[in-house]
Amino acid sequence: MGSLVISNEDREGAEIIYGAEECYSHSVKMLEAVGFPKGVLPLRNLEECGWVQATGFVWMKQKEPYEHFFTGTNTRVRYDRVVTAYVEMKKMKKMTGVRSKQVLLWVPITEMSITDADAAKIYFKSAVGIGRSFPISAFVDEAEGQEEKKKLEVEVGA
Template sequence: MASGGTARDQDERAGAEIVHGSEECYRHSVELLAELGFPRGVLPLQDLEECGRVRETGFVWMKQKAPSEHFFTGTNSRVSYATEVTAYVEKLKMKKMTGIKSKQVFLWVPITEMSMEDAASKKIYFKTPMGIGKSFPITAFMTEEEKAEVYGEGK
């Protein structure tokens, strides 16, 4: 498979830690979300093939075999994920995100940032390129396992 990346892509990815394969990528993405302070279910990407991270710049990418959609029942919203999702990450924040859109009424709106105020925050704030945003409860993006760990449900 040809990369077809631009020189900018190559520069952006210089010095990256790259993992391949579904299991390694899943583990990598879960570890990344935990390190940043986000719940594991906030990026439900499927059939990941490649994940990369440039620690110096915070640039990350995740490639799936095909675009996917996910319906978050906790927010009553449908979200689409392109074959490749990219972002610049720091603690409690993902910015300059690409490849993620949320369906609002009849329109697909790009999501370019998600953040939390602090580690104890109960909400995640999502922002569009126009700077308009919306907060949702963190529990809407937690996996069932996380809810059990945090709230002792299912004991």
């Protein structure tokens, strides 16, 4: 479970954003800047987020924990009130506050990365070192997916 307290030392030099819309926009920009699809962390009702670019430390605080079902991977993921990670290009490590339901257990996700040459898959690693990969297309932002669907309907004339 992610710590609810982020030390002043961790926050030093951070760009800190407050408010749901501003934090969501900031988190999407951060994900895109480090090469991840913007739907991979579908956090809602954010109160605060921050990014220390010098160390790569990021955090996102939500009003309450959030569960999301990714239909493209058939996976349920729980995001604690506070989610933290260290980010670098195509990698998030030392993640806290993210758990995936596997059979009957909630498994902490500690790392995600995009390592293949064609960047078609994203790899998730658990705290016990077991990992799984999924197509990046499964993490397209839902709003973005709806926009694409509407564009196709207009083009086809449906």
